[in-house]
Amino acid sequence: MVPSLKRLQSNGKSLFLAYDHGLEHGPSDFNSRNVDPSFVMELAVKGKFNGVVFQHGIAERYYTGKVPLILKLNGKTALSKGEPFSPLVSSVAEAIDLGASAVGYTVYLGSGNEPQIFSDFAKVRQDAHAANLPVIAWVYARGSSIKNDTAPDILAYCARVALELGADMVKLKHGSKFGWTVKCAGSIPVVVAGGMKDAGFLKMAADAMKSGASGFAVGRNIWQGDDPLSLVKELRKIVFS
Ligand code: FBP
Secondary structure, eight states: OOOOOOOGGGGEEEOOOOOOOHHOOOGGGTTTTTSHHHHHHHHHHHTOOOEEEOHHHEEEEEEEHSOOOOOOOBOTTTTOOSSOOOOOOHHHHHHHHHTSEEEEEEEEETTTHHHHHHHHHHHHHHHHHHHOOOOOEEEOOOOTTOOOTHHHHHHHHHHHHHHHTOOOOOEEEESSHHHHHHHTTTOOOOOEEOOOOOOHHHHHHHHHHHTOOOOOOOOOOOOSSSSSSHHHHHHHHHHHO
């Protein structure tokens, strides 16, 4: 039996606030306000997000339990070189201890390290499903064999791989012909990453929802903004109405 996504959705749609960037990109994404994880935790509550995405260290010290926690189980820095690989830095058992409602894992499709990535993912999926915890796969095509990570055929492949590997939800970048990408994910919901802060974000969001996306797991476009809650209000209209 696949785990229920009920705790992570409102009417089948989801809005997650992602804040794992301190590990993935380093503090260059932050300013003096959003460098404080408490600011983002509070934003997740005030914005009525369906989940907040933290790495273990942040969750342990700053998670208040007021919105569902999605614990990222793997991660890497922007400084690591070579074919992409994001090692496990936490476990399903730790996610349960922290009160997580789901776990997240980044798959680098096409990486020279795909065999290790797939086998780490399988272990996460087995442990999570044994505990009735959903697994959200971030699937990004990366590595020397990937020329364009948002080409329609590549994004569709990312979506399908999440379904094949047994993820319960997939997080993807947005791209053209996104309706086909969503179709390739079968019955698993597709949530879209926000990317760098961009004036066209809400338009992209509307396009993604029209193509069948089930919501967003967005970070920088929200917490880097001057008035994050106003943007959340607009985004909520797009996702939930
Ligand atoms: P953003 O909305 O800020 O793009 O966050 C989504 C996310 O998937 C984060 O969870 C993750 O840290 C980051 O993007 C990864 O970005 P990159 O594309 O540089 O690997």
